[in-house]
Amino acid sequence: MTTDFxxxxxxxxxxxxxxxxQDINSFLAERGLRDEKAVDLVKDLEQDGLVKPLFGSGGIATCRxxxxxxxxAQRLVKERPARRLSVLRQRMLLWLEGHRDILxxxxxxxxxxxxxxxGDFTWDDIAHEATYLSNKRLIKALxxxxxxxxxxxxxxxxxxxxxxxxxxxDVRSYLAGGPASDGAPTTNYFAPVIHGAVSNSQFASGNAQVTQNQQNTIARAPEQYQELARIVAQLLEQLPEQRDVDEExxxxxxTAALxxxxxxxxxxxxQRGKVRRATKALSGMLLHLGQAAAAGAAAGTQSGVQDWAQDAINALSNVIF
Structure with a gap:
């Protein structure tokens, strides 16, 4: 869960x-961070090797x-739109838990x-995400x-x-079947069992015993679709690790995976037809992603994204349901 800090x-x-x-006192003041809170923030960033502050007699003088x-910072800028939506969805669900009788x-x-x-969330932002949460059946409304x-x-x-x-x-974690937030130990249950050989696949797995929360996405899928759910959940888990993928x-x-x-x-x-169409759409998005990565490689940018996308496509194509 993302905190205010x-x-x-x-x-x-x-x-x-x-x-x-570089003089960050105005930034700290506009966010209401003063005295110990401001110093703690900057020292935390310094400890992680992200900033170099200069502390003067009046507090924090400069920071770079x-x-x-x-x-x-470049990574945060790249991920900013998705992170903004994720925070809003999370806050809306938590708000409803504490406010159960609102108009x-x-x-x-x-x-x-x-x-x-x-930038503060607008009514349009909230209404758009309310529709998303409704479509995902996380909320209901009149x-x-x-x-x-x-x-x-x-x-x-x-x-x-x-x-x-x-x-x-955390909507993304929930829909992807991630581990519960109580810290209970789990084995990686995203690894799929695949019918057919997938050479050098990052999605292939052994027969490891798994423990999983009864509410996770995989357990909610009917048995014949659990293999597909495992593959897609693992794809969502690995997607943030593909650093050379553009935000779009x-x-x-x-979206296609969800x-x-x-x-x-x-x-x-x-409905099998709908599942097949959704799976085909996901494969198409992965193919496009792989082609974009290949174009980058041709331009001299080396990336493992293309191989990762192809492994995912192969895994999806080998699922039997």
Missing amino acids: DEHRNALLIRLHESDL LTGRGEQQ DWTSFLHSDQARYAD AGDQRPDGTLKPRLTSAGRDCVLDHDG NRQDVE DVLAEVTESEDP
Whole structure:
């Protein structure tokens, strides 16, 4: 779960990267960080080797990024749109857990939960993500004329409460079948069992015993689709590690993968045609991602993304359901 302290850290790194700011006292003041809190923030970044501060008699005088800090800031900028949406979805679910009798999202909009480092969330932002959460069956709401889905008397579904209680409201972790947030030990249950040989595949696995939360995505899929769910869940787990993927392609693959999981987990009897179409769409997104990586390699940028994407396509094509 992203904390306010994490957001302050990320915001400062991005601010240092995008401006000539070195005297950071104005930044700290506008975020309400003073005295020990401000010093703790900067010292935390310094301890991680991300900034080089100069402390004067009046506190923090200047601050600049190290080489490592510059790389981290560039990564944060690249991931900023997806991270922003992830934070909003998480806050909305947590808000509903604590506010179970609201008419709409107005109270959320006017709360500090709508504040964000890169710009406060708007009503349109909230309505859009409410529709997303409704489509994923994490919330339910009344239908209203000219009102977006998920905005009129929203409530958590049982799946939404599982997401809140087991994953701290982290939608991506919940939909990908990640481990619960209570720290219970788990073996990697994302590794699929694949029918047919996949040469040098990063998606092949052995027969390791696994433990898993009963609420995870894989367990919710009918037995004949659990193999597919494992592959897609592992793909989602590995996607953030593919550093050379541009944000648009990353989001396209993530959305297509989540659509597959939705098809196989939101019904006791998934429609095979819909599952096949969703899986084909995911393979197409992976193919496009691999082609983009190949173009980068031809231009002199070496990357393992193309091999990773092809392994994923091979794994998907070998699933029998």
